[in-house]
Amino acid sequence: MAEDQKKRRGFRRAPADRRRVELMEATLRIIASRGIEAASVRAISAEAGVTPGLIRHHFESKEELIGAAYAHHMEVLLRACVDVLEEVRDGPVERLASFVRRTLTPPVTGSQEVQLWAAFIEKIGHDPKMRQVHMDSYREFRQVLETLISAALFELGEAASPIRIGQLAIAVNAVLDGLWLEGSILPEQFPNDELVRIGLQSVSGITGVPLVQKDVAKQ
Amino acid sequence: MAEDQKKRRGFRRAPADRRRVELMEATLRIIASRGIEAASVRAISAEAGVTPGLIRHHFESKEELIGAAYAHHMEVLLRACVDVLEEVRDGPVERLASFVRRTLTPPVTGSQEVQLWAAFIEKIGHDPKMRQVHMDSYREFRQVLETLISAALFELGEAASPIRIGQLAIAVNAVLDGLWLEGSILPEQFPNDELVRIGLQSVSGITGVPLVQKDVAKQ
DNA sequence: CTTGCTATTATACGATCGTATAACAAAGGG
DNA sequence: CCCTTTGTTATACGATCGTATAATAGCAAG
Known part of the structure; x- marks a missing residue:
């Protein structure tokens, strides 16, 4: 019979910049699909495939994460816009x-x-x-x-x-x-x-x- | 010395319609001034000058209160709009x-x-x-x-x-x-x-x- | 292979949330 | 004046929230 060994979840390390973007985009997906009320640190971290504690390692608070996600979203939107304009001849x-x-x-x-x-x-x-x-x-x-x-x-x-x-x-x-x-x-x-x-x-x-x-x- | 008598808070009874409107307008004031996150049943009932339990006596859920407040707000806005039009000669x-x-x-x-x-x-x-x-x-x-x-x-x-x-x-x-x-x-x-x-x-x-x-x- | 750094997990804590329930009291009709 | 009704308060419960802290492990450097 298997001894009740607590198996700690495996993970991969990622550079801070990359992980921050992943967390911001997970935040955006949650808000977009289920609303801001559903955007808890637990839901966001689950969406990003990490544990809740990691959010507070990369962001000072949930509030800062939301703000960063907002800025990121607008940046992407504007970039897409400018790119489109440059395509048109x-x-x-x-x-x-x-x-x-x-x-x-x-x-x-x-x-x-x-x-x-x-x-x-x-x-x-x-x-x-x-x-x-x-x-x-x-x-x-x-x-x-x-x-x-x-x-x-x-x-x-x-x-x-x-x-x-x-x-x-x-x-x-x-x-x-x-x-x-x-x-x-x-x-x-x-x-x-x-x-x-x-x-x-x-x-x-x-x-x-x-x-x-x-x-x-x-x- | 006064015995520590728990004094129950006095109150006035109001007809259901009136109280419902009071609660809806308190909800609108809270959301407008402090945001939707601050609109808890406790904050709303405090704003309305009643206790939290009363909300669930007049509304099936907080969600229903929010919806009723939204409809009420839009109704008032439209009414004001129509009234203005009728004033203009x-x-x-x-x-x-x-x-x-x-x-x-x-x-x-x-x-x-x-x-x-x-x-x-x-x-x-x-x-x-x-x-x-x-x-x-x-x-x-x-x-x-x-x-x-x-x-x-x-x-x-x-x-x-x-x-x-x-x-x-x-x-x-x-x-x-x-x-x-x-x-x-x-x-x-x-x-x-x-x-x-x-x-x-x-x-x-x-x-x-x-x-x-x-x-x-x-x- | 070992060591050190730190990204990541695991766990826990106190606060606050929406809701349920029962006791209380205001108001009107007999 | 009592009695019924029900609007209202009081209290409590379980869930979930954001956050804090310590243990673990991935990974690069030596």
Whole structure:
């Protein structure tokens, strides 16, 4: 008969940077799939395939892990965005249109993305670090939009002042945020690529950059 | 010397409806001011001036209380919105403009409002009841917008099809959502009534309804 | 092969969570 | 004035939370 030997779980050592990323991404998966309330240190560590204690070895607190995961997520999102822009060989107008399309179609849209986003937004009201992460990522997104809009207007011979470019970027960012949100939460309300069509049409209306054929846009 | 008599706390009885509303509003205050994580049954009951057990006498679970609070909040918000519209004696175009202004200024904007909103949105991904509340309130808001936009376009002699009205309402709702969000989270980025100006300008661009003087809008 | 470092596991602790249950008391009707 | 009803308090329980601490073991260096 087997003696009741306590077998200690085997493991592999990983460099700190790698393990930190694994833990952050496990955190994101848990929040996205089961909500922020389910994101306990035990659930996260189980998702990452490690034991709970390891979290506090790599992060000072659960709060710091959440904040780091937020920053990591936004970084990945922005990187994907910039990479997409560099792929497009077309002119500035088509680049702006591509950006709109990419923003309003999966995998950028999706209920899990919204759940992640909402969970983080809820914290920025009472967590200065989360607020700072939000401000940084928001500013970077806006700068990308300003570049796109400025280039598109310049190509059309309607170059605008930096102040106006900034206003347009805010407005476009807002409409994209809102459409992304509604399209992600209630996708069944937007058959096919209606979301994209409304987005292109709205951005056209705001900036004056023609992104859709007008006869099609009217109906 | 006084014997250590355990004095039972005095209280007043309230009709069930009244008490339920008190508990829901206490819940909203807690979530808005301290976040969803702080909204424990103990914190909520303390805020409402009662003991924790009472919550489970009026609600089957904390989850049900949260859902009821969400529905109550959206109901109050929509009611305030409709009341505002009924006050305005101006024409359809000015009514639409008033609606935009009201949406993008306090007390509709505000970090606490965002915190409430984000806390609820985060739940609709894994809570069918919260999802239903969202769908209902979203639909009602959209219908109000459709009415406003339709009337404004009709007055301008540019009456549009119901399908197009629906698309416009979605787009306007999206841009208002996005601007409301950003203006509420980072109010310092929008001095004075710049948020309102961008909103009016964007809604004009989307719907074609002139809500701003063009010379002012350009700079 | 041995040694040292530290990433990782194992275990435990106190706090707080949502919930269950029973005693108490406020309010209205006989 | 008593009695019934039920809104309300008081208390307790088990589960789970984030965190602290010590033991273990992977892995590179010597």
